Amino acid sequence: MPQRLRIPPCTPASVPVPPPVAPGGRQVGLAILRGLMRRCPRCGIGESMEGYLGVRRCCSQCGEELGRIKADDGPAYFTVLIAGHVAVPILLMAEQTWHPPLAPTLAVALVGMGLLIWRLLPRVKGGVIGLMWALGLKGDEVQGDVERHG
Numbered sequence: 767m768p769q770r771l772r773i774p775p776c777t778p779a780s781v782p783v784p785p786p787v788a789p790g791g792r793q794v795g796l797a798i799l800r801g802l803m804r805r806c807p808r809c810g811i812g813e814s815m816e817g818y819l820g821v822r823r824c825c826s827q828c829g830e831e832l833g834r835i836k837a838d839d840g841p842a843y844f845t846v847l848i849a850g851h852v853a854v855p856i857l858l859m860a861e862q863t864w865h866p867p868l869a870p871t872l873a874v875a876l877v878g879m880g881l882l883i884w885r886l887l888p889r890v891k892g893g894v895i896g897l898m899w900a901l902g903l904k905g906d907e908v909q910g911d912v913e914r915h916g
């Protein structure tokens with residue numbers, strides 16, 4: 767009979783960290799800001815992300831379990847929303863001001879959007895993880911859970 771792989775619980779490091787936050791007392795803005803910096807939404811010291819888009823299972827400083835939070839498509843949605851709101855006004859202003867030819871404009875716009883999305887996506891994912899952490903969401907809730915828990 768194969769043995770099940772046992773994943774050890776998250777344990778905090780010996781570094782002093784802020785005391786645990788009560789579920790109702792989490793600051794949403796602070797958690798999002800820490801997430802945007804790819805830091806743990808609880809302590810702001812440890813890293814919340816690993817690699818390009820991976821979420822660390824545990825914070826290396828306070829031991830907060832972050833790997834259980836599943837952001838799914840939220841970060842991609844918000845990243846495209848932000849990048850579009852940056853790129854479209856620039857394109858419209860360039861068109862109104864210089865009337866550039868279409869092909870080079872599209873080439874520059876596509877490369878620029880790709881670079882912008884590439885740089886924004888990991889930070890936006892950290893921000894979404896921070897938001898979900900602050901709201902106590904894991905990403906597997908169904909509509910009834912959200913209505914019951916506010």
Ligand SMILES: [Zn+2]
Nearest residue numbers: 806809825828
């Ligand atoms: Zn932490």
